[in-house]
Amino acid sequence: MPVQSGVNSTLALHSSGAIWASLISFVVGTVALFIVVIAARQQWPEVSSLKEAPWWAWTGGLMGALFVATSAFLAPRLGAATMIALFAAGQLVMSLVLDHLGWATFPEHNINLWRILGVLMLFGGVLLIRFN
CATH class of the missing domain: 1.10.287 (Helix Hairpins)
Structure with missing residues (x-):
């Protein structure tokens, strides 16, 4: 976590702030995970199963974005x-x-x-x- 925070903080200095750095970080992470899913030949999840998940099960990405943006902002300050x-x-x-x-x-x-x-x-x- 501290290395990720430092990396994202550095990216924030070069990309107009923590929000842009967080977006870039998530795009890179999404592309990386997509490559892993394809390379590992993972089966796509069934839509009916995803529909059964409670609403709060979908908030993990929001929490991750909040963490990445917060750490990119706080790392150089604290x-x-x-x-x-x-x-x-x-x-x-x-x-x-x-x-x-x-x-x-x-x-x-x-x-x-x-x-x-x-x-x-x-x-x-x-x-x-x-x-x-």
Whole structure:
């Protein structure tokens, strides 16, 4: 993730900003995945099966675009260590919520004191990295 953020941040400097860099990144990624699908002779998904997916199952690309644009914007401002520490801490908090609710195919794991302490320790690490 830090290398990708740095690469996209550099592209943002040469392409009028993080949004253009993100678009270019996704186009390159889409072409690469299309080549892999063709080379691996992957079977095309059935439309009827895709129609059965819940609406939120289609939002992964939006989340990816938000991540790429955000990291391209933040990388030169925060540095790799602080940015990744913040991302990891935020992802861990959301992971606890997803586990607790058992949402999006995750098995249920209740939030407990140990999990909360783990998150607090990670946020402590973020503070140590940011304000060393």
